[in-house]
Structure formats: C-alpha cells, structure tokens
Amino acid sequence: MNLMRTRFAPSPTGELHLGNARTALYAALLARSAGGVFLLRIEDTDAARSLLIHEKSLIADLHWLGLNWNEGPDCGGLHGPYRQSERTRHYAEFYARIEAEDRCYPCFCTEEELERHRVAQRAAGQPPRYPGTCARLSRAKIEGRHTTRPASLRLRVPPGLTLEFTDLVRGAQSFRSDDLGDFVIRRSDGSPAFLFANAVDDSLMGVTHVLRGADHLSNTPRQQLILAALGLPVPKYGHLSLILGTDGAPLSKRHGARSLRELREAGYLPEAVLNHLARLGHTYGETNPLTLDQLASAFSLTHLSHAPAHHDEGALRHWQRETLAIADWVRLWNWLPTEIHDLVPVADRELFIAAVRPNLLLPVDGLYWARIIYGENLEITPEARTVITATGVEFHGAALRILTEHGSDFKAFTNALKKATGTHGPTLFHPLRAALTGTLIGPELAKLWNLIPAAQIRQRLTAGI
Numbered sequence: 001m002n003l004m005r006t007r008f009a010p011s012p013t014g015e016l017h018l019g020n021a022r023t024a025l026y027a028a029l030l031a032r033s034a035g036g037v038f039l040l041r042i043e044d045t046d047a048a049r050s051l052l053i054h055e056k057s058l059i060a061d062l063h064w065l066g067l068n069w070n071e072g073p074d075c076g077g078l079h080g081p082y083r084q085s086e087r088t089r090h091y092a093e094f095y096a097r098i099e100a101e102d103r104c105y106p107c108f109c110t111e112e113e114l115e116r117h118r119v120a121q122r123a124a125g126q127p128p129r130y131p132g133t134c135a136r137l138s139r140a141k142i143e144g145r146h147t148t149r150p151a152s153l154r155l156r157v158p159p160g161l162t163l164e165f166t167d168l169v170r171g172a173q174s175f176r177s178d179d180l181g182d183f184v185i186r187r188s189d190g191s192p193a194f195l196f197a198n199a200v201d202d203s204l205m206g207v208t209h210v211l212r213g214a215d216h217l218s219n220t221p222r223q224q225l226i227l228a229a230l231g232l233p234v235p236k237y238g239h240l241s242l243i244l245g246t247d248g249a250p251l252s253k254r255h256g257a258r259s260l261r262e263l264r265e266a267g268y269l270p271e272a273v274l275n276h277l278a279r280l281g282h283t284y285g286e287t288n289p290l291t292l293d294q295l296a297s298a299f300s301l302t303h304l305s306h307a308p309a310h311h312d313e314g315a316l317r318h319w320q321r322e323t324l325a326i327a328d329w330v331r332l333w334n335w336l337p338t339e340i341h342d343l344v345p346v347a348d349r350e351l352f353i354a355a356v357r358p359n360l361l362l363p364v365d366g367l368y369w370a371r372i373i374y375g376e377n378l379e380i381t382p383e384a385r386t387v388i389t390a391t392g393v394e395f396h397g398a399a400l401r402i403l404t405e406h407g408s409d410f411k412a413f414t415n416a417l418k419k420a421t422g423t424h425g426p427t428l429f430h431p432l433r434a435a436l437t438g439t440l441i442g443p444e445l446a447k448l449w450n451l452i453p454a455a456q457i458r459q460r461l462t463a464g465i
Contacts, residue, residue, distance in 0.1 A: 004036030005208045008062075008069075009198065011043045012054035015259035016061040018311060019213060019243050019251065022277045026240060026304075027211045028067050029278070032296035036208075040072035041201060042083045045191050050085070061260040065270050066292050071205075079205040084197050091192045094200060094230050095153065095185075103229045104185060106142055106151035107134040129181030130154065153186035155226060163221040168209065168238025169304045175221040183222055199223035203232040214239045238301060241281045244308045251311050267335065267362040269327070272320040280309040289322050317361060324360050329353040336366040343370040348451055355447035372437050373451050378460060384434035388464050391431035395421050396464035399432065403458060410449040435464035 008024040010016065031038040040062070044050035059074060071077025081087055098104050107130075118128040135156070137145075145151070161177035185196040192200075198219075202210060217239045227234045243251045251257045258266070263273055275289050283303045284290065290298070324332065332353050344352050356369040372378065380388070388396075398420045406413040414432075418424050433445055436452060449457070 003208075004031055004034040005039065005206050006031040006036065006211065007039045007041055007202065007205065007207050009041040009043050009201070010058055011046060011049075012051060012058060013046060013049040014054060015261055016058045017259050018257055018277065018280075021061070021065065021260055021273075022243065022280055023212060023240060024062060024067060025065070025274065025277050026282070026299075027209075028069070029292075029296045029299040030209060030211060030301070032293070033299045037070045038067075039077065039079070039205060039207070040069040040074075040082065041205070042073050043194070043198065044083055044085045045194070045197055047085070047191070057261060061264070064264055065260065065274055084192070084201065087197070087201065088192075090204065091186075091197060091200065094196075098155070098229050099153075101229075102156075104153050104155050105135055105137070105182075106146070107154045107182075107184070108145045108149050108151050109133055110149075127179045129179065130183065132182060135182060150188040152184045152188045154182040155185050155222075155229065157182050157225060163224060165220060165224065165237065167217070167220075168211070168236055168301050169241075170214075170217075170239060170306055173217070173220070175218070177221075177225070180222060180225075185226065195219055195222050196226055199226045200230070200232065202235050203227055203230075207235045209238065210235050211238045211240060214242050238304070241305050242308045243280055243311050246310055246312055248308075248310075257311060267364070268316070268320055269323045269335070272316065272323040275319045275323070276316045279315075280311060281305045289319065289326065320361055324357060329357075332357065332360070332366075336363050340367050340370045343367075343374045351447070352451060355443045355451060359443050369443065372439070372442075373448060374453070374456075376456070378438045378463075380434070380438040381440070384437075384439050387430050387434045387440065391427075391464075393465050395423065395431055396435065396461055399435075399461050400458065400465070403461065407454060407457065410446045413449075431464070435460050 006027040008020075008027050010020055010024075028038045030036075040059075042055055044055070055073070062069075069075070071079060071082065073080075073082040076082075095104075109130075113133075114130070117131050121128050134154070142151075157177050157180050159178055163175045163177060165173055167173050183195065184193050187193055220237045220239075224234055245251050245257070260273070264270075271289055271291075274292065274295070278284065278290070278295050281304055282299065283305070284295070284298055286294070286298065327335075329350050333349055352370070352373070356366060359369065360366055399417055402413055402416045402420060406416050414428065417432075418428055421428070429445060430440060433442065434440055436445070436457065437448065442448070452460075
C-alpha cells in the first residue's frame with residue numbers, strides 16, 4: 001500500500017514536445033528511484049481533437065526515448081481502462097453522487113456572458129471568477145432552461161476557506177477559495193472537464209505523486225476540492241519549472257524547439273535527448289552521458305529547480321556528440337543513411353567510422369564525408385581553393401613526386417614533403433587537406449589518407465597543380 005505510483009497523462013491532440021517529454025521522464029525517474037510504479041494514461045476526453053494516430057505516435061516516442069510503464073493502454077493493468085474515453089461510467093457515478101448531495105449545480109451561462117463578467121472583474125482589479133449567476137436557481141427555472149440551452153456543471157466552492165498544501169518542488173502553497181469561484185467540472189456537451197477527470201483518475205488509479213508543469217499549479221486547490229467532495233484520496237503534487245527559450249520567452253518553434261518525432265527523424269539519438277531533458281530543471285553532478293537507470297539513481301525532488309529551465313540547441317548538440325563519442329561503431333554505421341552503403345567498401349566501414357566520428361552530429365554528416373572521401377567529383381570550397389592557389393605549383397608537384405615512393409605511409413609522406421618544400425605545421429597540412437578534401441576542416445588527415453583511394457589521392461593532387 002505504500003508503493004509509490006506516478007503517472008504521465010498526455011492528451012493525444014498533437015505531437016510530443018520537449019516539455020511533455022521531460023514531464024514523462026521525471027515521473028518515470030521518480031518512480032524508478034523509489035522502486036515504484038509508473039503508469040501511462042491517455043486523456044482523450046476532447047473528442048474533436050484526440051486522434052488515435054497521435055496516441056500511437058506519443059507511445060512510439062516515449063518507447064524510443066527509453067521509457068516504459070508498468071500500466072497503460074497498451075499493456076493493461078489493475079486500474080484500467082487507461083483511456084479516459086473508456087472511463088465515462090466512473091465519472092457518471094461520481095457526478096450522480098455530488099449532484100445528489102447538492103455539491104454542484106447546472107450552469108446555463110453562455111461564453112459571451114462569462115466573458116463580460118471577466119472583463120468587468122479585471123477592470124475592477126479582481127481575479128476573474130464565476131459570479132454565481134446560476135448557483136441559486138430554483139428547480140422550476142432549472143427544468144425550464146434545460147429545454148432551451150445546454151448546461152455545464154459547476155462545483156460549489158465553500159467561501160472563506162484557505163487551501164494549503166506542500167508542493168513537492170515548490171514547498172508551502174496557499175490559495176483562498178474566494179479567489180477560485182465555482183468552477184466547471186462537466187462541460188455543456190456532457191464530457192468531463194479536465195480538472196474533474198484528471199483528479200478522479202489519479203485517485204482511482206492509486207497515484208501517489210503527480211509531477212506536472214508549473215502552469216497547473218492553480219489547478220491543484222480545485223482538484224483538492226473535487227476529491228474532498230467525493231471523499232477520495234488526494235495525491236501529492238509537484239510542479240515543474242517551465243522550459244523557456246534562450247531569450248526567456250516560452251519555448252516555441254522559433255527557438256528551434258522540435259517534437260520528439262522531428263528529433264528522431266533528424267537523427268538525434270535517444271540517449272542524447274534523454275540526457276538533455278534530464279538536465280532541464282534537475283541538477284546532476286555527473287557530466288558524462290548517463291543511462292536511464294543511472295539518471296534514476298541520482299534523481300531527487302530536492303534537485304529540481306524552481307527557476308525556469310532554458311532549452312538551448314547547443315546543449316542538445318553537446319549531448320548528441322557525447323553520445324556519438326561512446327556509441328558502438330556498428331550502431332553508428334546502421335544509424336547513417338543507407339545511401340552510404342554504395343560509397344564505403346565493406347572492409348573500410350569500421351575505419352571510416354573511426355575517422356569521421358568526431359565530425360558527426362547527424363546522419364547526413366556521415367554521408368557528406370563519405371562523398372568527400374570516396375566520391376569522384378570533389379567539390380572545393382572557395383576558402384580551400386584560395387589556399388591551394390596561394391600554395392603554388394611547386395608544393396603540389398613535390399607532393400606528387402613523393403607520393404610514388406611514400407604513398408602508403410602518411411607519416412613518411414608528410415616528413416618527406418616537409419623536407420622537400422621547407423613547410424611544416426599549417427603551411428604543410430592546410431594545402432594538403434584543401435587538395436584532398438576540398439575543405440579546410442574535418443577529420444584527422446592521417447585517418448582519411450588510409451581511406452581515400454590511392455588513385456583519387458593522385459588525381460586530387462594533380463588537380464591542385
């Protein structure tokens with residue numbers, strides 16, 4: 001009975017983005033760190049926007065990230081069903097209970113009427129809250145209005161209460177019930193409001209710890225009132241810092257933020273994304289990439305930051321390079337585009353990965369270097385062309401002569417070229433790299449020397465002349 005239970009409860013209305021992915025990760029890490037249970041629940045009560053294709057996509061994204069759950073729509077469990085669209089019977093029972101106890105009432109106010117009240121309250125410096133227009137309607141008026149317009153259902157919020165709880169991340173929190181007003185728990189179309197279904201399902205599923213974004217903080221006192229009215233256990237809540245862009249604005253596409261699907265299709269490795277997300281609001285002493293188990297072992301609620309986290313594409317690229325640096329070469333080969341198979345000989349594959357690994361970020365980079373090393377038509381950048389021209393004919397002529405004698409030994413070749421031309425350091429290697437690769441930066445030249453076919457080395461040095 002004391003087993004920790006956490007959950008991730010997304011709505012299948014779009015792709016899984018970094019903020020929701022981090023919430024899922026932290027909930028999974030918290031459960032794993034305590035030897036508890038992590039469950040997945042699909043909150044699909046918004047029938048117009050919830051699509052099965054989105055549900056399948058987010059499940060695939062979470063599995064790609066390495067997250068697995070003990071209970072969920074795809075694996076079942078003792079507390080199912082795990083889609084809210086399949087739990088309407090539970091909600092109906094609880095609605096009937098609180099209606100019978102007069103803890104709620106139907107509301108016939110239109111959105112236009114409610115907006116006028118909100119505008120007036122803001123103008124008066126008051127927090128927007130429902131003014132209680134329908135709270136005392138007689139039975140006759142209620143029955144009469146039911147025939148002309150649909151009604152939502154509002155919870156009666158007792159006045160004068162101070163609602164307090166200790167947030168798992170932010171500490172002591174306090175809200176006044178007078179600032180909340182009577183709020184909607186069932187929409188006018190008969191579907192359960194998020195506040196209601198979310199709270200009821202957490203309690204019925206035995207969730208003990210809820211981690212979610214800071215934008216849900218004000219929902220907590222409302223959900224406490226719902227569960228108190230129903231006589232259901234209340235979980236502990238923790239509200240995670242929001243993720244912002246580098247300019248301090250909410251994270252969006254203009255900051256380069258992408259969905260997990262987009263990151264996966266671009267070629268980011270799951271371990272890289274995992275380590276990036278894990279550090280967006282949680283401090284880890286270890287600066288090397290960590291496995292999911294290692295992240296869980298070091299995870300602590302006390303290490304979660306109150307301040308907003310900042311997503312930086314540079315940090316994501318850092319973790320990608322760190323992951324690539326330690327990945328098995330066979331895995332990296334299979335990660336590269338299939339077009340590369342026609343360029344790199346089978347015997348060269350491991351050497352190719354060893355040579356270009358430090359210069360890889362995404363799979364397309366491997367294809368870029370394969371074309372440079374093995375391609376017949378070398379493209380030379382303007383900067384490389386300038387270096388080749390400035391070096392002069394004598395350098396490349398000497399290189400061609402020495403190639404015949406020392407072509408198989410890069411060190412012997414460069415030592416002989418140094419002696420013959422009187423060049424060393426950058427004045428030796430820059431023009432050589434420019435002629436052989438068409439660029440001034442790239443993998444270690446000695447490793448490329450063993451990969452570029454001998455005939456192409458000769459042809460490129462000749463082209464340099």
